[in-house]
Amino acid sequence: MVLARPRTVDQVLEAMAATPDALLLGGGTDLMFGVNAGHPLPERVVALRRVDELAEVAATGQGHDLGAGLTWRALEVRLAQAHPALAAAARSVGSPQVRNAGTLGGNLGTASVTGSTLPVLAALDAKVVLASATGSRAVPIAEFLRGPGDVDRRPGELIVAVRVARVRGPQQFLKVGLRASVITAVVQCGLVLDLDRREVRCGLGAVGPAPVRPAAAEGFAAEAIDWHRLRAEPGVARRFGELAAESVDPPADLHAPAAYRRHAVRVLAERALTRSLAA
């Protein structure tokens, strides 16, 4: 194995140009989990831990470019005001040990079904910023995430940041797992009420190959909410949950049967909207 330990994005891109098949190593929480279980380590690894410029929160005109090297802990602490659902999702991950190591870019690159930023980034209409030796591009999150481990990242490209607009309005993140810490998510729900665009945007995670946006539920809630008072008639949140549950076709696995996941989607979506309207 060969290991590159660059310190700048330019050096990362140079190393990737030299070894296009190299695996990019963020915090190691996914990679070493597999390696310890006996999966071979790729022949070439580019380690990103020393690239300080990937760990920045950069203000843009409308929001922030969140560096791909930001750890869960950094997201939890630094985004609590500006992007509260994303901060809450970060805080729900693993344990302090895992949150100190795992990164935003790693979550996107691994693109696990249960990745905890993914449903929130879907609800935020985030874009993934990729750079290569020949330029950069920003890809909408819904196009970037194609399935488990399958993302729109071309050879030689590095995930450098996630671009999120700052949204005015309540946000929620809720997760069901088998206990509070160090669990695999059974269902995740990110909810964003966008007061300026009068949109309800919901991302449901761990219920399909990529986050699900329940369009019918979102449209129903956007129509049903009194946007001036941020209130809704009794039963609206319940109906929102039911429509969200109808929009998913969740898998069954060792963590939960499909029917449980669908039920949990209904409960979490209803709860998230209820809390948003009561806030």
Add this chain to the structure above:
Amino acid sequence: MTPAHLARVAAAATPTPAADTPAAAGGIQDPAGPYALRVNGEVRQVRGAGAADSLLRVLRDELGLTGAKDACEQGRCGSCSVLLDGTLVASCLVLAADAQDAEVMTVEGLAAAGERTRVQQAFLDHGAVQCGFCTPGFVVAATALLTEAPDATEVEVREALSGNICRCTGYGRIVAAVRAVQAGDP
């Protein structure tokens, strides 16, 4: 990428490559070869490790530091907790070769030989140790918490220790030990 290009990357990416190692030619090196780790304030040479070895394995099997315990190897139990540049991590999830140029602190490095930190003493005083397997991980995690947030509430203490599993004590005495350190109890 030209050889000159590679050398430039190497110069920036590798602080102290020996002139005769592959590292000097590429910013890229074979981590299965000898490399240095800075552990508990000492530079230690790692000679026999495999390329894919975790920091936990290198600490225990190469460097003889068996305080960090090997249990789940999935980052789920916390028994292998160490500090990497002062930050609490699960050493089983750190690629050892990627810990070069970081400062590693294990439970062995918290107190001088034969001495105990206040956290360690409090664990003894409060019966926070039964079989002892998880204890080094808890001590390191508690030390990290008390360094970062000495005034943490009990809920925050419990959250800070939520990545460490104990199958004996039921956690109450462990939390009591940490609270006693916070309270300044001798």
